[in-house]
Amino acid sequence: MTKWYRENAPITADKLADELMRLKRGSVSRRHFLGVTGLGLATAVLARQPGLFSSTAFAQDLGTQMSIATWPNYHDPATFEAFQAATGVAVEVNVFGSNEEMLAKLQAGGTGWDLFVPTNYTISTYVKLGLIDELDLSKLPNYDAATETARFTNEGVVDGKTYAVPKNWGTTGIALNSSKIKTPVTSWKDFFEVAMTEADGRAMVHDYQLTTIGNALVSLGYSFNSTKPEELAKAEELLIKVKPHLYAINSDYQPSMRATDAWMTMCWTNDGAQLNRDMPEIQFVLGKDGGEIWSDFYAIPKSAANKAAGYALLNYLMKPENAVKEHIANGAPTTDSRVLKLLPADVTGNKIVYPDEASLTPLEFGAAVTLTDPGRAELMARFKSA
Amino acid sequence: MPMATNTKRNLVTAALVAPAAAWLMIFLVLPFIAMLVFAFGERAPEGGYQAAFTFAQFARLPTRAAAFWNTMVLAPVGALVCLLVAYPVAYYLAVKSDPRYRLILVSLVVVPFWTSLLVRTYAWMYILGSRGIPNLLSMIGLEDVRLLNTPGAVLLGIVYGYLPLMIMPIYVSLEKLDRRLLEASADLGARPVSTFFGVTLPLSLPGVMTGVALVTILLLGEYLIPQLLGGGKVFFIGNALVDLFLQSRNWPFGSAIAVTLVAVVVVILMVAMRIAFRVAGTRQVDLV
Numbered sequence: 001m002t003k004w005y006r007e008n009a010p011i012t013a014d015k016l017a018d019e020l021m022r023l024k025r026g027s028v029s030r031r032h033f034l035g036v037t038g039l040g041l042a043t044a045v046l047a048r049q050p051g052l053f054s055s056t057a058f059a060q061d062l063g064t065q066m067s068i069a070t071w072p073n074y075h076d077p078a079t080f081e082a083f084q085a086a087t088g089v090a091v092e093v094n095v096f097g098s099n100e101e102m103l104a105k106l107q108a109g110g111t112g113w114d115l116f117v118p119t120n121y122t123i124s125t126y127v128k129l130g131l132i133d134e135l136d137l138s139k140l141p142n143y144d145a146a147t148e149t150a151r152f153t154n155e156g157v158v159d160g161k162t163y164a165v166p167k168n169w170g171t172t173g174i175a176l177n178s179s180k181i182k183t184p185v186t187s188w189k190d191f192f193e194v195a196m197t198e199a200d201g202r203a204m205v206h207d208y209q210l211t212t213i214g215n216a217l218v219s220l221g222y223s224f225n226s227t228k229p230e231e232l233a234k235a236e237e238l239l240i241k242v243k244p245h246l247y248a249i250n251s252d253y254q255p256s257m258r259a260t261d262a263w264m265t266m267c268w269t270n271d272g273a274q275l276n277r278d279m280p281e282i283q284f285v286l287g288k289d290g291g292e293i294w295s296d297f298y299a300i301p302k303s304a305a306n307k308a309a310g311y312a313l314l315n316y317l318m319k320p321e322n323a324v325k326e327h328i329a330n331g332a333p334t335t336d337s338r339v340l341k342l343l344p345a346d347v348t349g350n351k352i353v354y355p356d357e358a359s360l361t362p363l364e365f366g367a368a369v370t371l372t373d374p375g376r377a378e379l380m381a382r383f384k385s386a
Numbered sequence: 387m388p389m390a391t392n393t394k395r396n397l398v399t400a401a402l403v404a405p406a407a408a409w410l411m412i413f414l415v416l417p418f419i420a421m422l423v424f425a426f427g428e429r430a431p432e433g434g435y436q437a438a439f440t441f442a443q444f445a446r447l448p449t450r451a452a453a454f455w456n457t458m459v460l461a462p463v464g465a466l467v468c469l470l471v472a473y474p475v476a477y478y479l480a481v482k483s484d485p486r487y488r489l490i491l492v493s494l495v496v497v498p499f500w501t502s503l504l505v506r507t508y509a510w511m512y513i514l515g516s517r518g519i520p521n522l523l524s525m526i527g528l529e530d531v532r533l534l535n536t537p538g539a540v541l542l543g544i545v546y547g548y549l550p551l552m553i554m555p556i557y558v559s560l561e562k563l564d565r566r567l568l569e570a571s572a573d574l575g576a577r578p579v580s581t582f583f584g585v586t587l588p589l590s591l592p593g594v595m596t597g598v599a600l601v602t603i604l605l606l607g608e609y610l611i612p613q614l615l616g617g618g619k620v621f622f623i624g625n626a627l628v629d630l631f632l633q634s635r636n637w638p639f640g641s642a643i644a645v646t647l648v649a650v651v652v653v654i655l656m657v658a659m660r661i662a663f664r665v666a667g668t669r670q671v672d673l674v
Contacts, residue, residue: 100635243619261516
């Protein structure tokens with residue numbers, strides 16, 4: 001098993017030994033032990049305990065293999081193992097760096113994905129292009145629209161039909177290694193300045209038009225979602241000026257930040273929480289001049305080969321007891337009040353995961369137009385090939 | 387009956403060539419025609435291709451000049467550095483090594499191919515990353531040296547990845563070298579150095595040219611190494627292509643670049659082969 005796996009495991013070996021000693025000493029109940037170590041779930045799964053899973057989704061043949069397209073460092077690998085133990089379906093995980101890349105693969109066809117994780121601003125385009133199906137909510141008894149937070153979930157519903165259900169929400173902020181960078185960074189304006197000075201050769205931007213162009217626009221005082229040619233031209237000028245000073249253009253920045261090859265990066269909430277948890281010197285800040293707030297969804301491609309398994313996994317992930325493990329492992333805030341209740345206080349009290357409402361005010365949700373705007377697409381491509 | 391033999395021979399030839407021809411037709415010629423058609427089309431509003439007849443895509447080629455330039459510089463430079471490293475190795479293997487161990491030594495050159503280039507390139511990411519060589523350098527007082535995501539790292543990755551492809555053709559051309567020519571050269575009073583430059587090197591030139599052409603052409607389409615060791619900043623035309631198809635979903639422009647790249651490769655190949663044959667041809671005539 002890789003180091004990454006262990007870092008994201010729901011419980012470490014040391015912690016397991018601790019809990020085992022506590023159980024033996026009698027200071028905790030067996031129930032607590034099984035709950036906190038995840039062994040309870042594993043045992044239940046192995047025993048196929050009735051009632052753990054809703055039976056509807058498992059009535060049909062699920063096959064032995066399915067495929068999910070998602071983001072880097074976004075799931076607890078134990079979730080997929082538990083799902084396989086319960087259903088016999090192995091989950092192949094494909095990791096992407098941008099929504100544009102996911103869209104391109106689906107447009108080209110033959111992805112083989114049975115479930116994928118698109119971001120809020122892309123759903124309407126997927127519907128328009130006929131790439132995703134309306135969800136059959138009767139196959140998702142664990143999903144409850146009433147417990148979801150509307151502002152994060154409304155983009156999954158198009159013309160009154162539910163095409164996607166929320167995974168979690170989050171923000172795009174700045175992660176920086178405070179042992180390497182002493183200049184205070186509180187805005188995207190600071191980010192690009194420090195990237196060219198103190199963090200010369202050590203800053204990363206996403207390989208993703210929405211955030212890289214969006215945050216450059218924000219640093220210049222424009223809207224994150226601008227498609228105005230003159231504003232995009234200014235953003236391009238800034239990005240091309242910054243480019244020689246960058247460490248890399250890559251959406252999978254955790255390895256570089258952990259190795260301290262990179263000292264500062266554009267960063268999603270969940271990565272910020274994971275990095276800060278393991279390396280407290282890495283801080284996560286939101287731009288006070290703006291930036292992105294987002295929610296990610298689960299959707300099933302029209303072309304999915306194994307829709308039954310796609311629904312089964314989705315229903316499994318929608319069960320609060322399973323979702324809570326995902327949230328503890330990946331560090332992204334939940335949209336579901338049932339999950340919020342189950343989360344431990346150290347997660348709900350974490351300011352990276354659940355920031356003050358005031359710091360969210362300047363942030364913008366991505367707009368659908370940015371996904372297909374040829375100006376932004378070509379700007380990103382020119383920036384990279386400059 | 388010469389007619390019958392000819393027909394039979396033609397049939398055998400056709401049977402032998404058919405599988406490869408069908409393969410090339412379906413997976414090379416037809417896709418290339420599709421690409422050619424796409425190159426004169428337009429990007430659909432949501433991305434992809436929409437039918438049209440325009441030269442607009444070719445007119446935009448200059449916006450990728452930097453990527454073309456990087457490729458045109460790093461591919462030949464990479465091939466040249468490969469050559470400088472590979473030649474002594476090939477020479478040792480073919481001429482100096484003990485024939486009893488030669489087969490083992492030659493196999494060792496090929497051993498890296500047993501592991502995927504992706505995995506081996508990832509290994510370089512760790513060696514060049516902060517916890518690798520820069521960490522060792524910091525112990526002797528050189529703080530914060532950055533090796534990864536530089537053009538140098540890309541060049542290193544290229545030479546590492548393509549070295550066996552350069553060694554093999556040179557080795558083959560040196561191995562079949564007639565030793566009597568070397569003895570003759572020595573008998574006629576040439577020093578080893580002049581024998582090398584007057585006899586060995588010219589006779590191995592076809593292998594050298596094959597190696598250089600092979601590595602250069604593969605490098606022109608390289609995508610992986612610049613992506614992993616260049617951090618997406620050292621941009622090859624291969625990376626520009628991936629971006630156009632997988633990010634901005636501009637198939638027509640991507641096709642126009644791909645067609646241009648194929649044209650460039652064909653020209654390079656023709657020039658390289660012509661030089662190789664000319665050199666080989668004249669030398670053989672001289673010696674006979």
